[in-house]
Amino acid sequence: MVGRTFRIGQIVPSSNTTMETEIPAILRAREAMRPDERFTFHSSRMRMKKVTREELAAMDGDSDRCALELSDARVDVMGYACLVAIMSMGHGYHRTSQQRLHRRTVENGGAAPVVTSAGALIDGLQAIGARKVAVITPYMQPLTAMVVDYIEAEGVSVLDRISLQIEDNLAVGRHDPAKLIGIAKSLDLSQVDALVLSACVQMPSLAVLPAVEDAVGKPVVSAAVCTAFRMLEELGLETIAPDAGALLSGRYTRQPARAMAQ
Structure with missing residues (x-):
């Protein structure tokens, strides 16, 4: 019997074909272990075709729009699914991005924690x-x-x-x-x-x-497995899923770092 459905939001580059495959695969496999849970998946896209500094910087400027769109769907957690775009913006930028995008969701009345694949x-x-x-x-x-x-x-x-x-x-x-x-x-x-x-x-x-x-x-x-790990933490769920390596074996559980201001 299904106890709760969690809405998973992802901000993805327009040319990304993997995160909308691997994140659902990890969490669908988890559903077999936890039959009282269900996950749905929702995405918003930022234009990017070639992995260059110029395209990455231009793409990152689109992330605020994507956060707003996903917060319209009242997702429970949001992932910024481009590691190198965040890292190309300078040391520690994953914290800046997470906090800024979270503020966009709050301003839109659909507050959701934001994780980045880089962080x-x-x-x-x-x-x-x-x-x-x-x-x-x-x-x-x-x-x-x-x-x-x-x-x-x-x-x-x-x-x-x-x-x-x-x-x-x-x-x-x-x-x-x-x-x-x-x-x-x-x-x-x-x-x-x-x-x-x-x-x-x-x-x-x-x-x-x-x-x-x-x-x-x-x-x-x-990067994908780590993103799933952080999403599960932010949802307050045990960090476990089958066939995803040691990190999602259930042996590593931390208290989520909920530093984002509401």
């Missing part, structure tokens, strides 16, 4: 106690360097990284996740606490994440 990745790594990580990104080298710098500014050292150098965002979404198994094995993971299998919400990884975690013997996360 969620940091929070997810902190939740599992990861201080040293390796990272796989689809980005060109300069954007990968920027992502690494952002992560390290939050107190997490990146000991190894691979940049797949894919600029077109649709091509990122078409990257075969099975290739990530071999790519992950090519990294030096000897000293890391965790692997970020996809530091990009557009590069699919959920289908192979458990297999990679088994192969490397360390916690494996992705």
Whole structure:
């Protein structure tokens, strides 16, 4: 018997094809474990085709409109589903974005907590106690360097990284996740606490994440899995879902950081 339905809102780049696949997949799988819960999914889009600093900055300017549109639907939680757009705006910008977009929902009479995939990745790594990580990104080298710098500014050292150098965002979404198994094995993971299998919400990884975690013997996360983790926290739900790696095993539960002013 269904006890409650939760409305999940996502602000996504117009060319993103993955977050509206992986977030629902994680939460639909959770429904099988928690039959008293149901989730519905709602999106608003920001124009972006190529992953460049210029397009990312222009796209971020659209996020306020998207937050307003989603708050019209009275969603229960909202996710800003573009990690690199947030990180390209400077250190700590995920906090600024979350607070600003939350204010838009309050002003519209549909107050909802807002998480960003950038902030969620940091929070997810902190939740599992990861201080040293390796990272796989689809980005060109300069954007990968920027992502690494952002992560390290939050107190997490990146000991190894691979940049797949894919600029077109649709091509990122078409990257075969099975290739990530071999790519992950090519990294030096000897000293890391965790692997970020996809530091990009557009590069699919959920289908192979458990297999990679088994192969490397360390916690494996992705930007999408971390976003789902933070959404569950903000909804006040246990952070558990099947086949999504250690972070959503139920072993890592924190008190949600509800610092957004009502």
